[in-house]
Amino acid sequence: MRRKLAAGNWKMNGTGASLAEVEALKAALPGEAVDVLLCPPATLLHRMSATCAGSPIATGGQDCHAADSGAHTGDVSAAMLADAGASHVILGHSERRTDHGETDADVRAKTAAAWAAGLTAVVCIGETEAEREAGRTLAVIGAQLEGSVPNGATGSRLVVAYEPVWAIGTGKVPTIPQIAEVHDFLREALVQRFGETAGSAVRLLYGGSVKPSNAAEIFAVENVDGALVGGASLKAADFGAIISALAAA
Numbered sequence: 612m613r614r615k616l617a618a619g620n621w622k623m624n625g626t627g628a629s630l631a632e633v634e635a636l637k638a639a640l641p642g643e644a645v646d647v648l649l650c651p652p653a654t655l656l657h658r659m660s661a662t663c664a665g666s667p668i669a670t671g672g673q674d675c676h677a678a679d680s681g682a683h684t685g686d687v688s689a690a691m692l693a694d695a696g697a698s699h700v701i702l703g704h705s706e707r708r709t710d711h712g713e714t715d716a717d718v719r720a721k722t723a724a725a726w727a728a729g730l731t732a733v734v735c736i737g738e739t740e741a742e743r744e745a746g747r748t749l750a751v752i753g754a755q756l757e758g759s760v761p762n763g764a765t766g767s768r769l770v771v772a773y774e775p776v777w778a779i780g781t782g783k784v785p786t787i788p789q790i791a792e793v794h795d796f797l798r799e800a801l802v803q804r805f806g807e808t809a810g811s812a813v814r815l816l817y818g819g820s821v822k823p824s825n826a827a828e829i830f831a832v833e834n835v836d837g838a839l840v841g842g843a844s845l846k847a848a849d850f851g852a853i854i855s856a857l858a859a860a
């Protein structure tokens with residue numbers, strides 16, 4: 612049985628004042644029914660990890676460099692994230708791929724670095740609107756999965772987030788059959804490449820305009836093991852409602 616996971620990606624949002632939302636979320640969590648992860652900006656990671664200590668909320672980074680240390684101004688390494696209290700790191704988010712030109716090979720190297728530092732990698736993949744309209748969705752995400760994940764994935768090292776680029780921050784969401792088709796395809800690809808045990812244990816998150824109002828129907832899809840939530844993870848009331856929907860699924 613895969614444990615469900617509700618993950619929040621705060622993107623470039625949040626300062627010390629935002630920790631009040633984390634305190635409110637802690638107070639509202641529905642027991643131990645699901646795993647909860649918050650990924651704040653790097654500047655807030657250490658403080659958020661301290662705020663979450665002793666609670667079921669894990670913390671993660673939003674990116675890391677592939678190298679352990681060195682002359683890479685402005686970057687942080689996986690070991691630095693771990694040192695700041697992180698257990699996870701989001702890698703290959705479409706905003707990194709677009710804003711910083713990250714390739715599948717970059718994401719693969721970063722994922723290997725995350726694993727070497729003992730972090731769980733949350734690897735993001737997803738098609739653009741043009742790719743979906745051209746009927747290339749499964750080909751695109753299949754290639755991204757193959758290229759972005761190194762050999763040796765296991766259920767504890769890897770989470771895959773399917774985030775259609777056109778659904779991020781837009782309020783547009785794929786239909787339930789479209790989500791099911793992609794998640795079934797990803798499950799099959801993981802089992803084929805990593806074997807039945809590891810491939811079945813990797814959690815598959817859906818991301819892109821997940822809200823309290825649409826969470827329950829998305830979480831009812833068989834191979835959806837949770838969500839990677841952007842905007843709605845910033846407010847304890849909204850993220851708490853999404854977590855409750857996951858716990859009830």
Ligand SMILES: O=C(CO)COP(=O)(O)O
Binds near residue numbers: 620778782839841
């Ligand atoms: O990119 C996302 C999470 O990583 C999704 O963002 P939104 O939930 O704001 O659409």
